[in-house]
Amino acid sequence: MDHRESTVGQAGEDAVLTEVMEIVAPFNARRGAHLLLGPGADDAALLVPRPGSQLVLTTDTMSQDQDFRPCWWSGPEQLAAGAFEPPDEYPMEVGTKAAAQNLSDISAMGAQPTALLISLTLPRTMPLTWVADFYRGVVRACEQPGAQRCVIAGGDLGRGDVVSVTITAVGELAAGSAGLRRDAAAPGDTLAVCGPLGRAAAGLALLEESSGPEGGTAISPQQQELFTHHEELFGVCMRAQTRPAPPLEAGPAALAAGGRGGMDISDGLLRDAARLARASGVDIHLDDDVLAEEARTLEPVAAYLGRPPEQARHQALTWVMGGGEEYALLGTFPAGVVLPEGFRRIGEVREKADGVPRVVTGHVVSNVGWSSL
Ligand SMILES: Nc1ncnc2c1ncn2[C@@H]1O[C@H](COP(=O)(O)OP(=O)(O)OP(=O)(O)O)[C@@H](O)[C@H]1O
Ligand SMILES: Cc1ncc(C[n+]2csc(CCOP(=O)(O)O)c2C)c(N)n1
Ligand SMILES: [Mg+2]
Structure with missing residues (x-):
């Protein structure tokens, strides 16, 4: 059996990480001069901030049945043909949405995203291909205008009853800037x-x-x-x-x-x-x-x-x-x-x-x- 047809449980953590790196390594290589140590290289990533910048940090979790349902992508075609994405869109969409909501929080500070950390909790029965497609979805979100410098700096894999994704995003804001703030709206604005x-x-x-x-x-x-x-x-x-x-x-x-x-x-x-x-x-x-x-x-x-x-x-x-x-x-x-x-x-x-x-x-x-x- 081609290993890609196996589940993450059958493949094991190392094989899943190999699958992830096939997508992440070339992606980071294209844009990641500021990533000195990336996923798989060591205990943590090393990221060089632009001189004179402040770090901006945020994190967000998305869980199956709280934030999305697998049946949205594989359910029957009540909405007449054409409206539903094909079922294999599901993992890509989850990756895109999980990344997008974090990138959005960085942008909402007036900052530019520079790195993501991605923690993925999966049932053992998920297909190995699900993981690769999920990362393709993350890459898609990072290809949006405004995220050109964002790399995937690392993450974690774990087992759970349902899919859950936690992404932490890092961004940069010019030193001295107050950023776009919730506490700064003023009368007359x-x-x-x-x-x-x-x-x-x-x-x-x-x-x-x-x-x-x-x-x-x-x-x-x-x-x-x-x-x-x-x-x-x-x-x-x-x-x-x-x-x-x-x-x-x-x-x-x-x-x-x-x-x-x-x-x-x-x-x-x-x-x-x-x-x-x-x-x-x-x-x-x-x-x-x-x-x-x-x-x-x-x-x-x-x-x-x-x-x-x-x-x-x-x-x-x-x-x-x-x-x-x-x-x-x-x-x-x-x-x-x-x-x-x-x-x-x-x-x-x-x-x-x-x-x-x-x-x-x-x-x-x-x-x-x-x-x-
Ligand atoms: N478990 C937590 N521990 C510490 N701080 C938290 C925790 N959960 C939320 N916060 C903080 O509370 C604030 C609001 O968090 P929230 O997740 O609602 O962010 P948001 O931008 O309002 O919403 P969203 O996450 O949907 O973008 C943020 O500053 C966040 O860091
Ligand atoms: C199955 C399912 N049920 C409900 C919703 C609606 N929903 C989930 S999170 C959220 C706000 C942002 O969340 P957060 O503040 O955690 O980032 C909203 C409006 C959904 N997407 N999927
Ligand atoms: Mg927000």
Whole structure:
């Protein structure tokens, strides 16, 4: 039997690492002058920071059935042919998403990613090829603009009942820079965002409501009609969920343009804007018309999922206001600053009106964002 057809349990740790290095070594060699010792070389990696830079560090875990489901990629084709990725996309997507959410946090500080450490917990029954595909997904995330210097510096392998991935990202920020900070939004600032809102949440609803471990239901003629007209949108939403591509250049660009407050939206606009407001001691007023307009584009997804028109509008707004995971970048810019390319105004920062920092909006949505516990 070709060893590639074996499971990670049959192959053992050394063979899995050999498989990993076949992808990682040439990847690092292409970009890693700053990586003196990389994966497999010693007890830890040696990384040379650019002179005059500060280190930026973050970590994030993604676990099966908390953050993704294998059946999203291998389930029955309820969403009509074409919308689902082929099943072998699953490991690549998990690698891309796990890396992307860490790269996004580095960018959201205004910094540039330079290295990732990757801990992979796997059931013994996972195919060896799963691991190689997972790393191809990580490489894909690092090939996005803004991550050109990011290498894979090392990691760890372990056994568990379900797949779990923990990635730690390292980045660099010029010495002396305060970075893009949650505590730096000031009254008078424009609140702007780079990247779409609500699509990953809409994609999650499509994936969760249209397929599932037990199968799912057949498509009605109305759904087929909506699918035919909006196939591209549905695909974009599902990919925003399974394979997010955060705007990694947006953080450094915001900082360079004079932006000061900022964070990425991982848990939803309302929840994350409230964090920004709290840390900065300000009120954040959202532009309800702009957000309602953005939500309108997602109404066909809600309609496809069976929501009647009024509910579809509300559902789409809930995705825009409460959905995270596609890692749009929220930034605040002093009045007079020209917003960098890709940013659009969605509100403003004001003095807090009554002692408690708040997000002010006229929209009432039932879901205020994601809590991981
Ligand atoms: N187990 C922990 N130990 C120490 N600090 C933690 C722990 N979990 C979270 N934090 C800190 O709390 C803050 C918020 O963490 P969180 O993971 O929510 O980050 P985030 O950027 O808001 O969200 P996301 O991880 O979805 O991007 C970060 O500064 C993080 O370092
Ligand atoms: C199966 C499944 N159920 C729910 C979700 C939704 N979800 C998971 S993590 C997260 C926010 C960011 O997390 P963190 O703050 O941990 O980075 C969201 C909105 C999903 N993706 N998959
Ligand atoms: Mg974040």
